[in-house]
Amino acid sequence: MSLDEYRRKRRPGRTPEPGGDxxxxxxxxxxxxxxxxxxxxxxxxxxxxxxxxxxASWALPKGLPLEPGERYLAVHTExxxxxxxxxxxxxxxxxxxxxxxxxxxxxxxELVEEKRDxxxxxxxxxxxxxxxxxxxxxRLGGDEKNWLVIKKHDPGAPQERSERAPYAPAPVLFRGP
Ligand code: MN
Numbered sequence: 001m002s003l004d005e006y007r008r009k010r011r012p013g014r015t016p017e018p019g020g021d022x023x024x025x026x027x028x029x030x031x032x033x034x035x036x037x038x039x040x041x042x043x044x045x046x047x048x049x050x051x052x053x054x055x056a057s058w059a060l061p062k063g064l065p066l067e068p069g070e071r072y073l074a075v076h077t078e079x080x081x082x083x084x085x086x087x088x089x090x091x092x093x094x095x096x097x098x099x100x101x102x103x104x105x106x107x108x109x110e111l112v113e114e115k116r117d118x119x120x121x122x123x124x125x126x127x128x129x130x131x132x133x134x135x136x137x138x139r140l141g142g143d144e145k146n147w148l149v150i151k152k153h154d155p156g157a158p159q160e161r162s163e164r165a166p167y168a169p170a171p172v173l174f175r176g177p
Contacts, residue, residue, distance in 0.1 A: 003054060005078035009096045017091060018083035022053055030108035033124055034085045035064065040099035047074065047149070049109060049122065054079040058147060064129060065151040074135060074149040105129055121152065 007020035031050035038046050038059075045063045048055035058074040065072045085106065091098050107126030114120055121134045132152035140146035 003079055003081055006080055009078065011095065015091050015095045016089045017097075018081050018087055020081055023082055030110060032085055032106065033109045033122070033126065034106040035104045035126070035129070036088070037102045037104040038097065038099060039102075040091075040097055045104060046077070046101075048080055048085065049120075050082065050085070053082065055082060055084055058135065058149065060149060064133065065149060066129075068151050068153040071148045071150040073140065074147040076137075076145045076147050123154070123156075 003020040003022055010017060010020070012019055033050065034046075034048050034055070036046045036048070038044055042061065045060040046057060047060055047064065048057045050056075057077045057080050059077050060072060060074055062072045086103070088101055088103050090100050105126040105128040107124060107129075109125060110123040112121040112123055112132065118137045119135060121132060123132050124130060132154040134150045134152055136148045136150065137144065138146065138148045140148070
């Protein structure tokens with residue numbers, strides 16, 4: 001885990017994004033996650049999970065799958081600093097990731113399983129999304145950046161029609177161009 005790549009891609013003073021300084025997490029409790037809606041050259045969502053003092057990050061061109069068994073591409077990107085978990089703003093034209101970044105959801109998560117190959121199963125507990133997802137280093141097309149994110153059935157989840165159902169987003173929100 002290193003923020004070197006994060007720093008290398010950005011010019012301080014030209015982007016409103018947080019600097020690439022490592023810092024201890026101040027949550028003290030469960031690790032945090034954030035999903036940002038990033039209206040860049042191509043609209044996508046960025047999933048970030050607090051791991052070892054940084055935010056491990058994946059770009060999700062189609063967002064997060066919501067139906068159990070559904071699997072979408074998750075492009076592993078550079079680790080981001082913890083401060084990025086609360087970042088929203090406009091990255092100016094000409095800068096890396098230029099476009100509007102909004103926080104689409106955030107919350108805490110539980111690391112349910114971590115495989116030796118780096119694969120992760122997490123239970124997200126946000127305002128909009130709840131449940132189990134697995135991130136698999138699938139090397140799609142032979143590229144190690146190309147992971148899959150898979151929605152898992154969560155036997156511990158409350159039944160459908162729970163009180164949380166009204167917060168479920170319309171699936172159309174997840175579909176980029
Ligand atoms: Mn992005």
